[in-house]
Each structure stands twice: as C-alpha cells, then as structure tokens.
C-alpha cells in the first residue's frame with residue numbers, strides 16, 4: 001500500500017526472450033499481494049511465437065496488459081519506438097514503480113521513459129559489467145543502472161561494481177538470481193530418475209550449442225571458423241544446436257549446411273525443453289548470459305565463446321570457461337571440458353529460488369538486503 005492507503009501500482013516492462021523467466025517469479029509473488037496492482041507491458045522486441053508467447057505460456061504468465069508491437073529495427077529505431085509507445089501507457093497507468101529486467105534494448109528504453117516521467121525505476125539483474133563497451137548490452141546495463149532507484153543484484157560482485165560507480169549503498173539490494181528462481185521452480189518436473197535430467201530418447205552423449213551475439217555470428221569469417229570446429233567436434237559428440245533467428249539469417253547468407261546428422265539444427269527451443277536438453281548434455285557451448293548461470297547452477301560444463309563476461313562468478317565459482325571466438329581456442333576448451341560434469345553443483349550465495357520473495361519484500365514492505 002502507498003501511504004494514502006491505495007494499492008501500489010507496479011508496471012513491469014519486458015520484451016525479449018531472456019526477460020520472461022526473470023519476470024515470472026516476480027509476477028507470481030506480486031499477484032499474491034492484495035496491496036499491489038501489477039501490470040505487464042510487452043514491448044514486442046521479440047515477436048516470433050518461439051521467442052515470446054511460448055515462454056509466457058510455459059511460465060504461467062498472464063497475457064500482457066499491453067503489447068507495444070515495436071518489432072525489429074536498428075538499435076536507435078527500436079529504442080525510440082519503445083520510448084514513444086511506452087510514454088502514454090505510463091501516463092495512463094500512473095505506476096509508482098516501473099520494473100525493468102536484464103540488459104536488452106527494452107530495458108534501457110523503459111528505464112529512460114520512467115525516469116523522465118519522475119517514476120521510480122527498479123532494475124532486476126543490476127550491476128553486471130563485462131567492461132566491454134562494444135556490446136550493446138553493456139551500454140544498456142550502465143545506463144539503466146544510472147537511471148534506477150532500486151537496484152536488485154544477483155551476486156556480490158554486482159553490488160561492488162555499482163558502489164565503485166558511486167551508486168549509494170541504500171539503493172542496492174543483494175536479492176540473488178531471479179532467473180534461478182524459475183529454474184528451481186521447474187526442477188522437480190525436469191529431473192529424471194537419476195536426478196540428472198533425462199537424456200533425450202536414444203541420444204548418445206551430446207553437446208548443446210547456442211550462438212547469437214553479433215560478435216560471433218555477424219562476421220562471416222568468425223562464424224565459419226566456429227562452424228568448422230563444431231563440425232569437427234561432431235565426430236566425437238552429437239551437436240544439438242537450436243538456432244536463433246539472427247543466426248539463422250547469417251547461416252542462410254553464407255549458404256552453410258550442417259555436415260550430417262551428427263549436427264542437428266533445431267528451431268528455437270521452448271524454455272523447459274531447453275533446460276531438459278541442457279540437463280542431459282555433456283557440455284554447453286554458448287554466448288548467452290542466462291546459460292552461463294543455468295549451467296553453473298546445474299553443475300554442467302560450459303564454454304562461453306566470448307572474451308569477457310558480465311557474470312564472472314560463473315567462472316570463479318561455477319563451471320564456466322571463456323574462450324575467444326577462434327576455432328583453435330574453442331576446440332581445445334571443448335575437448336578439455338566435456339564429460340567433466342559435477343555430481344555436486346556449486347552453491348552460489350542467494351541463488352536459492354527466493355530472489356523474487358526478496359524483491360517483493362523490498363518493493364512492498366521497504367525491506368533491504370545487503
């Protein structure tokens with residue numbers, strides 16, 4: 001409740017695939033509170049069913065209250081379209097808090113609109129830094145955090161980053177990893193009898209691959225070098241590769257075909273199926289942020305094809321290893337890593353399935369988590 005006894009109005013703005021698993025546990029907690037009205041706005045940054053609606057349905061999220069349907073475009077076009085269309089929604093709904101998630105274009109666009117209207121901004125997954133200013137996500141993270149009043153961090157290093165940038169300590173809440181909340185909620189249904197996840201029917205040992213960062217897929221030479229190594233690795237382990245639309249377009253442009261059925265190219269995979277695939281795999285090769293965390297939580301080796309990460313805890317305490325986007329580096333790292341699954345996964349502080357509870361406590365009851 002606000003001080004005047006009216007319900008607190010919170011508006012969550014999401015738009016791209018990795019936002020939805022961060023929103024779901026928070027939406028559930030807020031739906032349980034009588035003193036809160038929670039609205040969801042989907043910007044439409046992702047619009048293909050497999051990247052959007054499938055996730056909302058699987059996660060039990062209600063249909064968004066508004067869909068801004070901005071679609072694809074250059075960064076400026078997409079950011080500007082979200083801002084233009086979100087402003088009147090905020091003026092009409094008059095939320096006290098706008099919640100934004102992660103580091104996509106929808107995140108920074110919504111934070112800018114809210115901050116300029118004088119609405120408090122809460123950033124879920126604040127404080128992550130790769131130090132790589134050539135990544136659009138790094139720009140989004142830094143700007144969003146600068147605009148935020150409530151900064152919900154997943155790990156202690158994220159809080160340290162924010163304090164080093166001068167963010168007052170009282171704005172920072174170390175709540176834990178809200179994406180792991182979604183994973184924890186599903187785990188009982190995902191685990192096979194051996195507790196490690198079922199291997200897909202009849203599949204032999206396999207490696208899951210996802211690549212979609214511009215730095216890996218936009219330059220044909222870089223992409224061809226990585227594909228060459230994946231083709232070589234498929235002699236030893238089957239490769240299962242759900243392909244993001246950006247990557248699909250690049251593969252089409254260079255006329256690439258998989259070398260045989262040891263390398264299976266799939267359409268983007270729904271959330272639960274993806275977790276099942278990962279849980280049954282020997283190794284994940286990726287450039288995704290979320291998979292670095294999910295593999296760490298599950299104790300599955302991960303090779304991240306990037307020279308930096310905003311999630312260093314997955315390397316220092318988890319199962320993640322970074323490699324530059326070069327064929328030789330990837331080949332060596334993959335061969336060293338596969339089969340090294342941990343029976344006891346690492347335990348990371350506050351990656352415990354309760355991050356959304358803490359966020360709701362901060363939003364509704366003024367709690368603080370240091």
Ligand code: UD1
Pocket residue numbers: 016017018045046047048049051072073103104105106136137212244245246249288289
């Ligand atoms: C975005 C995020 C990235 C995140 C990724 C997860 C930014 C800057 N990037 O990257 O951090 O890891 O989402 O997927 O916000 N497209 C489709 N269908 C869709 C959406 C996109 O075909 O539903 C194609 C379009 O050709 C589009 C391209 O994918 O131009 C890229 O989409 P965009 O949302 O700009 O960035 P992502 O690469 O998905």
